[in-house]
Amino acid sequence: MYIFFTSFFYLKYFKARDEERGKAAVENLKTEGLNPKFHLLDISDENSIKTLASFLKNEYGGLDVLVNNAAIAYKMADPAPFSEQAEKTIQVNFFDTLNVCRHLFPLLRPHARVVNVSSSAGELSYISSKDLQLLFANEALSEDELCGLMKQFVDDAKLGVQKGKKGLGKCVFYCISKDWY
DSSP, rough: OOEEETTTTEEEEEESHHHHHHHHHHHHHHTTTTEEEEEEOOOHHHHHHHHHHHHHHHHSEEEEEEEOOOOOOOOOOSSSSSHHHHHHHHIIIIIHHHHHHHHHHHEEEEEEEEEOOOGGGGOOGOOOOOOHHHHHHHTTTTHHHHHHHHHHHHHHHTOOOSSSTTTOOOOOOHHHHHOOO
């Protein structure tokens, strides 16, 4: 879910990739006295992101608040292979969200705010390797370095490196995908 605010018009946009569920959520919010509008957004689709950016620029000229809350998470008992779960989760939660930010950050007005939402599963403490915790917490870590770490994580997952000295556990891919974009 993405929510965009433009203060000049006081509009709130509710974003979702599933049109039926998104519209149902908007109708539910209307019963609470709110007046959100719906715009379809699939963050894994470049054209969908560009369409949204163009719409927001043309209609409102910019953004005051961007709330990033789009994510996927597999259940712990999901039978999908770890490598598949890691790849899909990192793609959506990190790379696709990063792509949304690249397209929408140019629309942020002066003094705009970005809110990144994550669950408690996104805590560094879930990474058992202290070295990796320090690496991810390093404020000097560049975007390119971070992208490289994400790609390395997926590559390691495909090779079967799940636990041990690298500190990669089942929920770690969710943790690292949500806190560092």
